[in-house]
Amino acid sequence: MRRQLKLTVLLGSTFMGLLVLLVDQEQDSCIPSMDPWPLSQKAPTEDPPGLTSRKFEWQARTPHPLDLKYPYPYPFLINHPDKCESPGGAPFLLMLVMTRPQDVGIRQAIRQTWGNETLVPGVVIRRLFVLGLPQPLFAQELRALLEDEDREHGDLLQVGFLDTYHNLTLKVLTGLEWMAQYCPTAHYVLKVDTDVFLNPSYLVQQVLRPNGPLRPNFITGYIYRNPVPMRRPGHKWHMPPELYSQNKYPDYCAGPGYVMSGSLALRILRVAQGFKALYLEDVFVGFCLKQLGLKPTPAPPNTFLVVKRKYDHCAFHKLVLVHHFQPQELLQIWPDFLTANITC
Template sequence: MISHWRTCTKIFLVLVSLRVIYYTVLEYPNNPNHRYRRPPSRRTPDPSRGEDLSSESISPTTNDESTYYMEAETPDNKDTPTMYVDVEPQAESEVYLDTISIQDWPSITLTTVLATPPPYVSPGPYHVEYPSEYIFILDEPEKCREQNPFLVLMVPVAPYNRDAREAVRSTWGSERQVLGKEVRLFFLLGLSSGEETEQLQEKVLQESKEHQDLLQSDFIDSYKNLTIKTMVMMEWLSSRCPNASYAMKIDSDMFLNVHNLVYMLILHSPKENYMSGQVAIGAAVLHDPSSKWYLPKEVFPELVYPPYALGLGYVFTLDLPRKLVEASRHVKAVYIEDVYLGLCMRHLGIRPTDPPSDNLFQGYAGAQDRCHYMAVITTILDTPQELLDVWRNLHQPGPVCH
């Protein structure tokens, strides 16, 4: 009897021990007060990614053995690239991001502040992230305000294309006073992508220190982001050049006769609600997917674009940038930047103005003599070297042009 009693007692103690182990190791970790339980995520779910705002929507699988990461503090996390640093679990009252697997962040370097950006991947033929909060990495915030120019020349150019910038600086961009009017030049850049990004950015920073004429914003510089580039230009002009009279957007591969441009503005141009250049009227919308300028019908169902000034070079009064930025909040963005400005102009009820002569703003004209360049305002050239050659020939003694 005593032996049987001892056997029962041993079995009872084993069962009690198993139950204690069960609650200690398996059950209690699900209790929020358990010391081994990982603090839950406090990140606010993002509805744009299909995440529910309720706490139940945060997947429990985020509490696995992945590495902890926390976003490093920066001023509003806006002007400094995000850095992720490895941290130890802390008290439950601390704020945590969701667990992020390192495999999901191939470009993050934990030992450096500036992570290498991933190569740019085009979002598609018509996806444009504008309006959005783009900021300036390089800026000349007071130069336009202090110098109070009559005309501001804005040249969008890729970060790598220093040859084009130097050619412009050595030719028409060097003209600072024309017909008694002050003229100022700025180049507008986005961010480079791909290989050797950091080395290229260092060169851009050095060039900015040397010339003080570079404006750089934090969008990827690419063909399909030209609308972003154009609207960032309008934002800059609206905030930085309140007292200037006119601005011209002109591509870096263009010849520009600044004298003829200023002469036209003085004699023939209105003081507000004015944009002029090579104006396209009745341009067909290309719904053919094989076209470089393809727009799907569901994005833009109209058959003809409203009038717009071709993007190779157009001039406008400085009251327009603020109005165009405001209009952009009501007009769906498309990636064809000059067409988009035309859509914003239509929203404002303002029509681009034809120049006083049809031959002033020209596209590609091929090889021409010096008299051609003396008569036009703009024309397309092939290379930076051709611009240097044309400029040199134009300023040498030659026959009188009529």
């Protein structure tokens, strides 16, 4: 059964990756390049939130590929407003997993591994996969797949903007909007990508500590200190001076995964409404922290890894997160990771 699932994940990811590559080329050729507008001149927001998803597929294109429409009334097209309502009370940890519409197999691998909501006994964990709209060329086919997937698992949160790398900030902010509206009493919120290994038990017990006091100003992960903006055009993380003119970014937690207190998540969301959003979501969260007069809290040393590390049973039990893990690898190592080892 596990071998069949691995094959399904591999074939599905490869096929959809080819489709996305073709569509990304098509999109790049039809997005004009313009100077971004200042916050005071953002695009009008009088469109009613009930617009069809088809209209949003085209209107969500911004005039500049690095310029984001935010604040903006993006609708929740697939939603679970009662996700946080449970007999166990408010969730201790809300997982907001950033994913793409076509990553059906990847989401299933995560559900069977670190995304399992029952991994930490006695602690209420809730998981949502946050995704945008697929490219119009594949919208109809993917919409049917997503509806079937959500009908079975009830854990998708689809928002009405195109799902692109440059819209990742919109994913994070609209995920926090959902939290503010439907899950405001969550103790902690984890933003996490799909290409990681995550150890929820270590995160909860050793970093967040359910029996300890709540920390209203808490955010942690792998911290970049005094980082310098990339000014090279064409680079994945290129930051034009007209979008961010300062010579250094504020300290921030790396995007593959960071966790913050629920109260701080709400304050970051409020601050974000008043500034032009940057397309580098982790940098923008760090910018919002600076406006609040805060800095990230250091995690236990070497527990959030942004570089790949070869799996080791004992070592991984003392880690929170390792970047650059693919679903096939997760499925392969997870049965061993779950076994106890008294020699560690």
